[in-house]
Amino acid sequence: MQPLYTEQINTFRDALGTSPVRAYQVYRLSLLYSLKPEEVARERYRLGIHPNSPHDYYNLGVLASKEGRHQEALSLYQKSEESGGEFPELFYNLGLTHENLGDTQKAIVAYERFAELGKKSESEEMGNEVRQVRAQIRQLKG
Secondary structure (H helix, E strand, O other): OOOHHHHHHHHHHHHHHHOHHHHHHHHOOOOHHHOOHHHHHHHHHHOOOOOOOHHHHHHHHHHHHHOOOHHHHHHHHHHHHHOOOOOHHHHHHHHHHHHHOOOHHHHHHHHHHHHHHHOOOOOHHHHHHHHHHHHHHHHHHO
């Protein structure tokens, strides 16, 4: 059994998928920021609050990627970078997107930037991800 709060968030999420107007009539904005960051970015855009930070563009790019809209994701990731985005996840997803679009050289450049930014982290998890990405870079280079 889920806690009531989690149940309400899931109900809100489902309602946004089927009838956004009804979802906002029932829940207003009370649960908006309880959604995943990329869902918040989508809803802010739907409400007419356009992206204004690197993370906004990045989160919209994640949504586009998840939906297979790689060209749109690429554009959003580039806007994130242009507006000052300098975080490893951006460049990892940018690399994946370039790979999905068949541009191996640009994927390598993005993955190398990810590795450069990621090595600054003291997180063991990030260290593992950097090692995996470096292996991917070697594979792409042949």
